[in-house]
Amino acid sequence: EVQLVESGGGLVKPGGSLRLSCAASGFTFSSYSMNWVRQAPGKGLEWVSSISSSRSDTYYADSVKGRFTISRDNAKKSLYLQMNSLRAEDTAVYYCARGRSGDSFDPWGQGTLVTVSS
């Protein structure tokens, strides 16, 4: 069974940093692009970042470019999101999702909540 499990969320002060992790199992992790998508409380979905299967290509939404860094460790079957200079508007549930053809995301993890507040 394909499974994605996020961790690392929590409460952080504005300007602070946090590192999210996503542990993958049930598929050949190194063969797939991986993604982070977030959802602010009561709001819609927002694509955050993507990384190619080989780690050579990374992409970011304009709202996080320069502050967030996506990375992966294929040996550990893990995806990461380093978040720096966090702002209140970064408060959201962060989902890890496997890339699928047509630039779709399938499946998704259960999400981890990041709260940025003083």
Add this chain to the structure above:
Amino acid sequence: QSALTQPPSASGSPGQSVTISCTGTSSDVGGYNYVSWYQQHPGKAPKLMIFEVSKRPSGVPDRFSGSKSGSTASLTVSGLQAEDEANYYCSSYAGSNNFYVIFGGGTKLTVL
């Protein structure tokens, strides 16, 4: 890149069909056949229902179908069932020079 436009709500009675629209521009929905639809029940993770405009992942009932005309994509749910009540989000590839994905604001589907 601006978010895709979806109606905030849609509804239908059990057994009926309902269609949810997703309007973008020639830079996203209209420019690529890379539109996806996701179903999200309250407190749950999103689930892929349609990819590449009209393809269904295995396990998704054929009551769900997708289409596109110009810069507007549509999700049709036929034979509505109580469990179809959820939020639905469309997304589209929007990167002309690099990878970029945008989502719609979501549509709350109510089964009356």
